[in-house]
Amino acid sequence: MVEILRLPVLRDNYVFLLIESEGSRAAVVDPAIAEPVAALLQQRGLELVLVLQTHHHHDHIGGTPELLERWPGSEVWAAASDQIRIPFQTIGLDGGDQLELFGRPVEVLSIPGHTSDHIAYYLPATAQEGPELFCGDTLFGGGCGRIFEGTPAQMLASLDKLAALPAATRIWCAHEYTETNLRFAMTQEPENQALAERFERVQNQRALGMPTIPSSIGLELATNPFLRCRQPELQLASGAVDAADVLAEIRRRKDVF
């Protein structure tokens, strides 16, 4: 069994800790900074054995070198194709790779678009635990990452891959952007009732300082415009028909929202 802890750091980043139940080992996903991660591990008497990286941006790998100084035996998983930008990786991964983490299977998904080498980690459901997805900056609550190094067609293919995961999959994305994303989504799909309800719920949560992450694939399918590029409402709103063109147009609008 794996316990998942969410650690808010910097302005709006989330670092996730995966802790072996009834054990003393921990893994960390995208440690933007080291200090709060190290403090939490120390406080709970845990040993860091693994860092999982989704992509090379500084707010995802920034804390890793310092954590490695402290726990030099730790493995670092990252995209093999990004060896130059994540040089401290110890195990280079490709999409389709299957690994194991504290007894749970992990599948590596290649999801380029935000960056050319972005990967995600999917933990399928087991007899006792539900499916989990760590997707970095590709899919967010109510939105998707900016397209820095890919094309809209690539981002669409990556989002399609995530959308095909079980609806119950919990989404642990790396930023708390949900409220702004949904405010934008409302401008594109004002008739979407599920979206309006979610936007209201999220505004209340944020007003109380509560996190909106994890989300789920089922919730995103119903409310996230970037997973709804084939819906007639969004084709109409964007003035495009082809799903990649719809995505390109709503992404462009979001960039200047």
Ligand code: ZN
């Ligand atoms: Zn990023």
Ligand code: FE
């Ligand atoms: Fe980021």
